[in-house]
Amino acid sequence: MQVWRQSGMAAGVALMLAALPLRAEVLVGHGISTFGDLKYPADFPHLSYVNPDAPKGGEIAIWAFGGFDSMNPYSIKGRAGALSSVFYESLMTGVADEVGAAYCLLCETIEYPPGREWVIFNLRPEARFSDGTPLTAEDVDFSYRTFLAKGLSDYRVVLSQQVDSAEVLGPHRIKFTFKPGFPTRDLIQEVAGLPILSKAQYESGNRDLEEGGMAPFLGSGQYLLDRVNVGQTLVYRRNPDYWGAHLPINRGRGNFDRIRVEYYADYAAAFEGFKGGSYTFRDEASSISWATGYDFPAVAAGHVRKVELPSGTKASGQAFIFNLRREKFADPRVREAIGLMFNFEWANATLFYGLYARIHSIWENTPLAAEGVPSPEELALLQPLVDEGLLPATILTEPAVMAPVSGDRQTDRGNLRRANDLLEAAGWTLGADGMRRNAAGETLRVEFLNDSQSFDRIILPYVENLRRAGIDAVHTRIDNAQMEARERPPAYDFDIVTGNARATELPGPELKQFYGSATADVSSFNLMGLKSPAVDRLIDAVIAAKTREDMTTATRALDRVLRAERFWVPQWFKDKHTVAYYDMFEHPETLPPYARGELDFWWFNADKAAALRAAGALR
Numbered sequence: 001m002q003v004w005r006q007s008g009m010a011a012g013v014a015l016m017l018a019a020l021p022l023r024a025e026v027l028v029g030h031g032i033s034t035f036g037d038l039k040y041p042a043d044f045p046h047l048s049y050v051n052p053d054a055p056k057g058g059e060i061a062i063w064a065f066g067g068f069d070s071m072n073p074y075s076i077k078g079r080a081g082a083l084s085s086v087f088y089e090s091l092m093t094g095v096a097d098e099v100g101a102a103y104c105l106l107c108e109t110i111e112y113p114p115g116r117e118w119v120i121f122n123l124r125p126e127a128r129f130s131d132g133t134p135l136t137a138e139d140v141d142f143s144y145r146t147f148l149a150k151g152l153s154d155y156r157v158v159l160s161q162q163v164d165s166a167e168v169l170g171p172h173r174i175k176f177t178f179k180p181g182f183p184t185r186d187l188i189q190e191v192a193g194l195p196i197l198s199k200a201q202y203e204s205g206n207r208d209l210e211e212g213g214m215a216p217f218l219g220s221g222q223y224l225l226d227r228v229n230v231g232q233t234l235v236y237r238r239n240p241d242y243w244g245a246h247l248p249i250n251r252g253r254g255n256f257d258r259i260r261v262e263y264y265a266d267y268a269a270a271f272e273g274f275k276g277g278s279y280t281f282r283d284e285a286s287s288i289s290w291a292t293g294y295d296f297p298a299v300a301a302g303h304v305r306k307v308e309l310p311s312g313t314k315a316s317g318q319a320f321i322f323n324l325r326r327e328k329f330a331d332p333r334v335r336e337a338i339g340l341m342f343n344f345e346w347a348n349a350t351l352f353y354g355l356y357a358r359i360h361s362i363w364e365n366t367p368l369a370a371e372g373v374p375s376p377e378e379l380a381l382l383q384p385l386v387d388e389g390l391l392p393a394t395i396l397t398e399p400a401v402m403a404p405v406s407g408d409r410q411t412d413r414g415n416l417r418r419a420n421d422l423l424e425a426a427g428w429t430l431g432a433d434g435m436r437r438n439a440a441g442e443t444l445r446v447e448f449l450n451d452s453q454s455f456d457r458i459i460l461p462y463v464e465n466l467r468r469a470g471i472d473a474v475h476t477r478i479d480n481a482q483m484e485a486r487e488r489p490p491a492y493d494f495d496i497v498t499g500n501a502r503a504t505e506l507p508g509p510e511l512k513q514f515y516g517s518a519t520a521d522v523s524s525f526n527l528m529g530l531k532s533p534a535v536d537r538l539i540d541a542v543i544a545a546k547t548r549e550d551m552t553t554a555t556r557a558l559d560r561v562l563r564a565e566r567f568w569v570p571q572w573f574k575d576k577h578t579v580a581y582y583d584m585f586e587h588p589e590t591l592p593p594y595a596r597g598e599l600d601f602w603w604f605n606a607d608k609a610a611a612l613r614a615a616g617a618l619r
Contacts, residue, residue: 028111031092032188034100034506035548049097049592050252050601056238058604060585061260061279063270066451066480067231068263070212074151074195076524078212079484081234082261083599085195087130087219091121091140092192093249096595100506102189103249106135106196106220116184119191123172128243129198129220137174141166142199144176144191150209157519158512162187183544186508196220220244222254234261255603267454274580277619281581281598286454287352290578298582303617306580312593315364315573317501320448322567323494325521325529328444333426335566337419338446338496341465342569343406350410351457356572360402362503362559365575368552370400370560377553378560381541390534391561401563403570411465419469428470436470443472447495450475451483455498489522492529499527501568505594507555511539515562528567535561582618584609 030042046052062082070078073085092102092110104110106127111120127135144166148156164179176191178184201207201218216225222244226237236259244250262279264270271289274282275296284290298304320342322329329335344358361369374382374396385391406412420430428436428444436444446466448459459475466473478486486493502514502525513519516539517531538558545551577596587602612618 025114026111027114028109030109031101031103032110032112032192033098033102034186034189034508035551038101038103039098040095040103044248046248046251047095047097047253047601049588049590049597051588051603052252054252054255054601054603055606056255056603057257057606058584058609059258059260060256060281060598060602060604061262062281062283062599063262063264063273063279065267065270066263066265068234069230069481071214071216071225071228072209072212074147075210075212076152076488077210079481080212081228082263083234083236083259084216086223086236086259087216087221087225088195088197089220089244090193090195091123092189095249096592096597096600099594100189102192105244105247105249106140107192110188110192112188116178116188117180118175118177119188120169120173120175121192123174124244125172126243127220129201129218130224130239130242131198131201131218132241133198133200135196135198135220136171137168138171139196139199140174140194141168142202143194143197146197146202146209147194152524157522158509158516159190161512162190162509183540185543185546186506190509222250223259226258232263234263235259253601255601256599257604259599267452277582277617280618281585282579283596284578284580287355290355291353294580298617299580301615301617303583303612303615304580305583309577309579309591309596310593311575311577311596313595314366314503314505315359315361317359317362317364317503318571318573319359319499319501319568320496320571321499321501321527322496322569323492323527323529324531324567325492326495328446329495331426332566333422334428334444337422337426337469338466338471339566339569340404340415340419340422341411341469341471342462343410343412343415343465344403344572345406346408346410346412347458347461348572349408352572355578356574358403359570359573360563361400362501362562363507363555364570364573366505368503368505368507368555368559370556370563372399373397374557374560375553378557381538381554381557382560385534385537390532390537391564395561395564400560401566410461411468416465416469423469423471430470434470435472444470445472445474445495448473448475449478449483449486449494449497451478451480452498453477487527488524492521496569497527498571501562501570507542507551507558509543511542511558515539530562530565530567532561532565535565582612584612 031038064082068079068081070080071084073080089106091107093105094102106123107121108124109122129135148159162182163176165177167175169175178187198218222239222242223236224239227235238257267286294306322335348354348356363369382395386393404415406415423436427438430436450459463473463475513523513525515530515535517536519526520529520531541554542558545554584605585602586605
């Protein structure tokens, strides 16, 4: 009888267990990758592109344009100082030799199901803010809720779409649950990139994320604010008590004791400052300076190195950006006509010494750029949008839009004729005074806002070309504070400005900030104010892609449609870094493909610096 009861009890337990749902698999890791495996294992000693024994010390000095009146990079009020986000760390961080990967920084491990519907971050118990106070899950939860309610509006619009809840599970443990129906491929990396603020310091100091001010929030990063001369100089100093110095992901990084930023009103003044030794590292953006300006004594004496370093990064997307909120730009034929009148070939030969290549794609210099006519895989995404009337049928058969090619003369006559035909077809007729007017008698007035003296020589010939087509084009120089105010929401007070068509090497939810209809009137990134249901659908397809192949296909289709919108006149890029620096900095022999790294993993050679000072090369 005893045996029967035992076997009966065992059978009952087995039946009960069979009736319960199986516990879902939970993955635990030191990082996460969007597609495939991580490059670095859990026990990696350091990143492969750093010098793990790089010495600490010295100062590197760079320059910045214009001025600043705030140290809050998360507010639309004021102009934040350069590098003002350096104080803050996130739960995880990316690396410069791997796309789509994130590794634990403030966290020690993450837990998540295979479908990535939620994630738990297990924080490092030793993590500290720069004042020595512990960084806990309460601070992470507080930062999430603060960014959800305040600060950059486009950020919180996207964040509110993604995250359903945040739950503190313990002093060093927090769980984020994502909203059902939203693709989860990149969501762990998205929340893991949230800057973490100190709840105690924020509340005790009555701080406000939406306000400016010169006092930074308390962070946990490697650098502290050392000295400020408002609008002129910023100095950051390395925190000798930085909590994360021992981490493998930080080994060989954050090597300078000080990072100094000197502000200049224009590029010419900044170049003169560099020649005089006022700052020590220069990323040369001026082709004329690179080609003709580096003949000063410090270069001849070997005190300054002028070098070209390889770059594998995506082109910046630099372009003249239309404000699509303005009725005069509603007709794409008008935008195409304006684009035809920018002569890149002439500018590259005459102004840029042939140093640049033309940008055609949002994802220029990457495999994600659309080429030729759509592939069968792209057609599968585009055809339904055509069937619904969201896209013209020509998108299915015509090659991806390319920037026009011009001749050697400043005004290309063939492109001028094409522009004239487009403007006539759009209802802008040529009057006796040579100006085009619409049916209401208004001229097609186009104002180029510009806060950079070095861009005058680029915009003024463009304005002349446009006026030859009967467009009432003008160039307006303003200071950088005015530019900031006129570009940002809610003003959007401009016709055309120089900006960037933004994208990342691994596109995901950030596309909603850059090109989504929901952020068109609140975003600092969707500068053009693009509202396109077709673009919105393709962004969703990119985000939902489960394989790299599907993501590439969806991104190419999106790139094709974005280019067809003609919200930009693409400018130029170069596939190498042109830099000059005083010969007291060193870097690893092989640089990673996605970063130059001068403020990250370069280091200071004290002996070389002493020799430069002895020679009088430095101030």
